[in-house]
Amino acid sequence: MKNHFLSGLLQTNDKVALKEITRQLHLENVVGDKVFGSFAENLAFLLEALRKGDRTSSCPVLFILDEFDLFVHHKNQTLLYNLFDISQSAQTPVTVIGLTCRQDILELLEKRVKSRFSHRQIYLMNSFDFKQYIRIFKEQLSLPAEFPDESFAQKWNNNVQHLSEDKTVQDMLQNLFHYTKDLRSLHLLLMLAVSNVAVHHPLITASDLHEASKHYRMDSKANIVHGLSVLEICLIIAMKHLNDVYEGEPFNFQMVYNEFQKFIQRKAHCMYNFEKPVVMKAFEHLLQLELVKPIERPSVRTQREYLLMKLLLDNNQIMDALQAYPNCPTDVKQWAASSLSWL
Structure with a gap:
């Protein structure tokens, strides 16, 4: 099976997405004497290449679309329509998986796209409680046993333990926990805090975490x-x-x-x-x-x-x-x- 990964954050329109699919399928620009010109020609060739496959002689193709909700905003949802249309074919071994945090994603699909979607949905929810969240916080910040500077690692890990027991830090983490259980949010918060570490400021403080929380929760609009x-x-x-x-x-x-x-x-x-x-x-x-x-x-x-x-x-x-x-x-x-x- 060949896996092809696309991200709505990187492939911001169908033309860019199509170029990336073509690259991952090793069909860039020239195939034989054919040179791709317009987006329509590129799409037509790609669809024809996928449709020529069959379940006995072709390698199955899996398309993974991360940040799937961003692909929905592409003009006319052309790429989604065609990928779903191909995956519906009995003889073509193509599967499309979309990953998104939006539970209302089906409402964003155009009618013609929705009709070609299998409507199979799998919901993945984080089930850990706040105690486990604190443990994850410590694990993410702690230095491993094989860290070269054993003395510094011990100081660092002791400091992390104290932070995890600090009431103000726990309150701040609890606010984030209730806001979102997505661990990427925790990672971003910790990255902002760790970025303050310097020679003259070797250990993270509760103040660093609170300042990072302010930046993270800042209203961009x-x-x-x-x-x-x-x-x-x-x-x-x-x-x-x-x-x-x-x-x-x-x-x-x-x-x-x-x-x-x-x-x-x-x-x-x-x-x-x-x-x-x-x-x-x-x-x-x-x-x-x-x-x-x-x-x-x-x-x-x-x-x-x-x-x-x-x-x-x-x-x-x-x-x-x-x-x-x-x-x-x-x-x-x-x-x-x-x-x-x-x-």
């Missing part, structure tokens, strides 16, 4: 807000008020623009009075940053001002980000803190 312009901040606040007034119902750009205009008229500030195309450009930047997302696919009939959207920030994230936003105008903060939009 709130950090993006810190780098926005005041106009973009105002648009987010306008969306926040629309969410409050309409109880989370989707909105469009025109509604956001109208809400923003109410703020300008109320405060009578010419400094915020931007032309509509400029406001639209700022709104599109928020789309690119994935702070706002369309809930429907654009069509030629739908004007972009009326395309329904959803804000991907909650009120707490917005207010926390505004508190840390450098030199945020007072009236903008007051507008954000008001419970209802100005009517």
Whole structure:
């Protein structure tokens, strides 16, 4: 059996994924006199090569797609459709396995892709308790017996034992444990803490772990807000008020623009009075940053001002980000803190 591994983090679109499959199958670029040109030609050749196999003379092919949910976001899910379609063939020895942390993955598949999926799902859950989690924490940090500097290893391991018994460290680990039992999260936390080790700071401290926890749990979306312009901040606040007034119902750009205009008229500030195309450009930047997302696919009939959207920030994230936003105008903060939009 030939195993072929793809990762949604590395193969970010179908074209890149197809090149990687071609490389792993040793079919790169030239096969005989054939030179691949377009993506469509490459895909057609690959599918033909896979379909020529049979269960008696061919080596079975296993495709493992890690971070499977990221492949779902590829345009039209073309690669997934074709891989699942091939695997359904009785004579072709091809199997596709997707690995993901998302339990709602089937809802993300297009209808034509879902119809070709076998619907076989295996759920793997971590079953260890917090005591075992602490033990894993110690095992991951401890130095092995064969470590060359025996004296340092003993000091290090004694320090790790003390950390595992420290009440503040246990509380911090318990918060992480309740947040996620995924050991990759624990590994990341420990890596951040260990990165502080130096000649003048040879042992990890509880402070290192707490600082690492802050970095790990840092809200990346709130950090993006810190780098926005005041106009973009105002648009987010306008969306926040629309969410409050309409109880989370989707909105469009025109509604956001109208809400923003109410703020300008109320405060009578010419400094915020931007032309509509400029406001639209700022709104599109928020789309690119994935702070706002369309809930429907654009069509030629739908004007972009009326395309329904959803804000991907909650009120707490917005207010926390505004508190840390450098030199945020007072009236903008007051507008954000008001419970209802100005009517």
